[in-house]
Amino acid sequence: MIRLQPRAMPSKLMGYLAPVIALCLTLLSGLILFALLGVPIGEAFHAFFIEPVSTLYGLSELGVKAAPLILIGVGLSIGFRAQVWNIGAEGQLILGGICGGAVALYFYEVEAWYVLPLMMLAGVIGGMLWAAIPALLKTRFNANEILTSLMLTYVAGLLLSFLVHGALRDPDGYNFPESRLFHDAALLPVIMEGTRLHIGAIVAVFVVVAGWVLLSRTMLGFALKVNGAAPRAGAYAGFGQKRLIWFSLLFTGGLAGLAGLFEVAGPIGQLLPTISPGYGFTAIIVAFLGRLHPVGVLFAGLVMALSYLGGESAQITLNLPVAVTGVFQGLLLFFLLATDVLINFKIVRNVRRQL
Amino acid sequence: MNETILLAILTIITAATPLVFAAIGELVVEKSGVLNLGVEGMMLVGAVSSFTAVHVTGSASLGVLAGMFAGVMLALIFAFLTLNLQSSQVATGLALTIFGIGVSALIGQPLIGVAYEGLPKVQIPVLSDIPVLGRLFFGHDILVYCSIALVIAVSWFLKRTRAGLILRAVGDSHDAAHALGYPVIRVRYLATLFGGGCAGLAGAYLSMAYAPMWVENMSAGRGWIALALVVFASWQPSRVLFGAYLFGGISILQLHAQASGTINIPSQLMSMLPYLATIIVLVLISRDQGRIRRNAPASIGKAFHPTT
Secondary structure, three states: OEEEEEOOOOOHHHHHHHHHHHHHHHHHHHHHHHHHOOOOHHHHHHHHHHHHHOOHHHHHHHHHHHHHHHHHHHHHHHHHHOOOOOOOHHHHHHHHHHHHHHHHHHOOOOOOOOHHHHHHHHHHHHHHHHHHHHHHHHHHHOOOHHHHHHHHHHHHHHHHHHHHHOOOOOOOOOOOOOOOOOOHHHOOOEOOOOOOOEOHHHHHHHHHHHHHHHHHHOHHHHHHHHHHHOHHHHHHOOOOHHHHHHHHHHHHHHHHHHHHHHHHHHHHOOOOOOOOOOHHHHHHHHHHHOOOOHHHHHHHHHHHHHHHHHHHHHHHHHOOOOOHHHHHHHHHHHHHHHHOHHHHEEEEEOOOOOO | OOHHHHHHHHHHHHHHHHHHHHHHHHHHHHHOOOOOOOHHHHHHHHHHHHHHHHHHHOOHHHHHHHHHHHHHHHHHHHHHHHHHOOOOHHHHHHHHHHHHHHHHHHHHHHHOOOOOOOOOEOOOOOHHHOOOHHHHHOOOEHHHHHHHHHHHHHHHHHHHOHHHHHHHHHHHOHHHHHHOOOOHHHHHHHHHHHHHHHHHHHHHHHHHHHOOOOOOOOOOOHHHHHHHHHHHOOOOHHHHHHHHHHHHHHHHHHHHHHHHOOOOOOHHHHHOHHHHHHHHHHHHHHOOHHHHHHHOOOOOOOOOOOOO
16 A cells, blocks of 8 residues: 655655646646547647747747736735635636726727826726725625635626626627727737737736745745745734735736736737636636746746647647637646645555564 | 416526535535535536436436536545645635536537427326416426435434534544544545535536536536535525525526516626625625634634544
8 A cells, every 4th residue: 555654844846846747647648638539649739739839929829828827827826825715816807807998998099108007007906906805805704705706707707798788889880799999009019020929928027026026035925925824823923814815815906907908908909708718717727836936837827828829729720629728727737736745745655564 | 376476486496406406515525624616617517417418318317327427526536636635625626616617618519509308397196286386396307306305314414313423523623533533534535425426416407407408617606606505504404405595596586687678787787696696695694703613614624634
């Protein structure tokens, strides 16, 4: 029999190695899945992992998809460290898109420098406001933030649908549920000519650095870590639990809102009934895969972005359902959680000892 | 009684039944000290599996069994990760939901647009023919009766049996239960698998009786609402039944209001109601922290590793 023996100290090496092992296992089971679906493995592998990043445009698309994941992932990784389980980032993203988009439509055809900064501000505030609801309900009424933030995601989706069917609908759009196309001053500048890679990618890298500084170089970051690891020690040290809940939720909400604004002002360019393929949920995996560390989130965001691109490419070239992406993402998180056991435990063979 | 009111009540029953199944299953899981946030994922995989089985074999019972089996299989992954490999219950539950959404969408691809006539209704001679009352109490599908029987059975099991007492002991203090020689891990395994079967059954009811068809993501948050219902019920089975019918009522009444057109509120705003109601109910129950502390299993969500 094999059994688990607790380690005296968590293994640092395994902390780095576990995500790599998990990725390999996901790849392996992915290939088995393709075989089961009756798809030639070589072709599927190529379509999923090689083709999307074999061109410069493909690489730029990787950045487009990774930017929102990294933005939200950094926020979540800080919140999860403090054991604040905000899983409604998708809703906060949608609210950011709505608020930022509403500013763009209000200033329609105003070609001024201040339009875009105002949109970003509105996006951040929108996301923060939506995250403030679970924060208030948690700190004031002790209501579980997992359930409230998730319920608010459904509400946010319906709110967006309501607005693009009504108040924000394109007046010349033959009643299609979509807003006007944003004018030039309300669109994000593109970094690389001929691609959709926008300045959101640069902002994401900046947020990674800021998140790293916050966690490792500030008192607030220290308080967040202590409260997550040992809430009672945190309470004795006088780190107010409520303050940290508020901070975690508002920080993530603001970043998610910004990510939402970047989506509508970047790749999409208008408000549609759906503005995200589940970035807010995938960012949960990104945060865990990145070891709840901002720099890790950067790499994890790129990996998960590839899973989106791979899914799209496999859909086009092999006619595979796009849901394959979701399966991969779920598998990856399973394997990651399973291999994480190696950080705190050693696997040993049970040897019967003679007394 | 007015025909439309009677019809509304009948649809409330079908809307409430999946919530009853999912919530009563999760209640048992939580009573054993495990928090499985993967109800939504297990429901979806249960729904798609049962619909596939019915579509292929034509047998409703096989469909129901397939749904339950799928739920149990997903719960098995959760149990292995959290109970054997000590992974975080919150993270693993989320993974289960993400995985379940993906897998169900993948399996369900060829089922979109496939029709199914729905579960047969139980017809009892004479009784079902009584005006109004006959249709209200007799003449539902068999699973409606099963759901109510299940609540009674779980209530009896938890309060009146030795096994139920052990399960509650494991949920309240796994260390004490372990010291007394009770198999903590095995009890939690069984409870988690039971919860998975119930969630799968809830999914089967959605795709075979409530809808009846397969649509991607068709559970639409019901798994999460079921989790909230357990808190709402303060971990007491009879209140789960009440809560499920309350929520079934809210979701059906808003649908009827939308359809009748008497209330001039956009449909999207009406559709928010069940989610907003969930939040309000959670707030009302959770604000009384003493009540939560008295009723919630003390070891919920905590990992257990026998050190001896």
